[in-house]
Amino acid sequence: MANIFNLPSELPDRELFEPLVSSNNILIERIVSTGQTTPSGEWYDQEKDEWVILLQGEAELAYVDGSRMALKAGDYLLIKAHQKHRVEYTSSDPPCIWLAIHAKFQQQ
Amino acid sequence: MANIFNLPSELPDRELFEPLVSSNNILIERIVSTGQTTPSGEWYDQEKDEWVILLQGEAELAYVDGSRMALKAGDYLLIKAHQKHRVEYTSSDPPCIWLAIHAKFQQQ
Numbered sequence: 178m179a180n181i182f183n184l185p186s187e188l189p190d191r192e193l194f195e196p197l198v199s200s201n202n203i204l205i206e207r208i209v210s211t212g213q214t215t216p217s218g219e220w221y222d223q224e225k226d227e228w229v230i231l232l233q234g235e236a237e238l239a240y241v242d243g244s245r246m247a248l249k250a251g252d253y254l255l256i257k258a259h260q261k262h263r264v265e266y267t268s269s270d271p272p273c274i275w276l277a278i279h280a281k282f283q284q285q
Numbered sequence: 286m287a288n289i290f291n292l293p294s295e296l297p298d299r300e301l302f303e304p305l306v307s308s309n310n311i312l313i314e315r316i317v318s319t320g321q322t323t324p325s326g327e328w329y330d331q332e333k334d335e336w337v338i339l340l341q342g343e344a345e346l347a348y349v350d351g352s353r354m355a356l357k358a359g360d361y362l363l364i365k366a367h368q369k370h371r372v373e374y375t376s377s378d379p380p381c382i383w384l385a386i387h388a389k390f391q392q393q
Contacts, residue, residue, distance in 0.1 A: 181338060182359040198336050198363060200390040203311065205336055228306050228313055230289060230384070232340070232359075251290040251340075255306060276338070278386060282308040 181207060181232060181274060188272060208275040210236070210267035220261040226282045227256045234273035237266035255282070289315060289340060289382060296380060316383040318344070318375035328369040334390045335364045342381035345374040
């Protein structure tokens with residue numbers, strides 16, 4: 178058993194992406210951010226849907242339509258496949274701890 | 286956007302099971318427990334794998350081999366399909382908030 182809030186004693190300068198469960202059709206990963214943002218002018222454009230929850234820290238996402246979303250601990254959202262988005266802000270103290278589930282959610 | 290820690294002002298006596306994402310192959314749900322346990326002599330025996338994380342409260346699980354696991358906020362584990370288990374304890378103050386992902390995790 179492991180704990181999602183346990184962090185390495187020293188965090189690297191880059192974001193940490195750690196698969197917790199990885200299979201053909203689903204990826205559950207922990208992401209630890211310490212101030213990193215999506216590089217200027219770049220967008221995430223993902224093949225799969227992503228359900229993501231921020232469990233620690235504060236962050237801000239942006240969409241191509243110009244809308245922004247401020248997230249605090251416990252906030253979750255669904256980002257559909259190919260819904261372009263950017264990370265505009267992540268707190269470093271405390272670090273952001275995200276739990277992300279990547280899969281194809283074919284709605285019934 | 287919603288927050289996993291937002292609870293109804295009055296919780297019912299039963300456990301709350303709330304699907305957050307539901308599709309053919311995956312269910313992401315929030316479970317809120319307030320002292321409930323699995324009825325005596327009964328076991329969960331699930332068709333799908335379950336990845337589960339306790340996000341608030343304290344709880345205890347048991348397996349058929351007699352082993353027990355005490356969980357605190359942030360602890361997560363994978364319960365394989367047909368791995369029989371019981372919930373032996375859930376705290377009511379604060380309520381337990383679980384995030385569970387039910388799917389078939391065919392390991393690569």
